[in-house]
Amino acid sequence: MDIATLHHLDELLEDGESLTVARISVYLATHRLATANWFGRTGRAERSAWIEREGTGWRVWETDERAGIMDHCILRTESETEALDSFLRRARRHLKADGTAVRRIS
DSSP states (O other): EEOOOOOHHHHHHHHHSSHHHHHHHHHHEEEOOEEEESSSSSSSSSSSSSEEEETEEEEEEEOOOTOBOOOGGOOOOHHHHHHHHHHHHHHHHHHHHHHHOOOOOO
């Protein structure tokens, strides 16, 4: 299993083929993405994107550095494509932030 990079996610998001659960499942099975929690905890709890089915629709949200749900950014939608796109873009944003974070050495 490869570790996902920003380049991998950009290619997936820019590809003309529409996003589907099957396609994203294959991607996440191939690329480890710590910032993505795919229908349950599959990545880290803090600073990450989450997605789940909610009745006939979708719920997408993200967590802060303490793994708290950021209520102001919850997306509820009936559109699978919109939910998957939002989920991947959020996971990408957290991955990018990981790469630019400043670490203090004690």
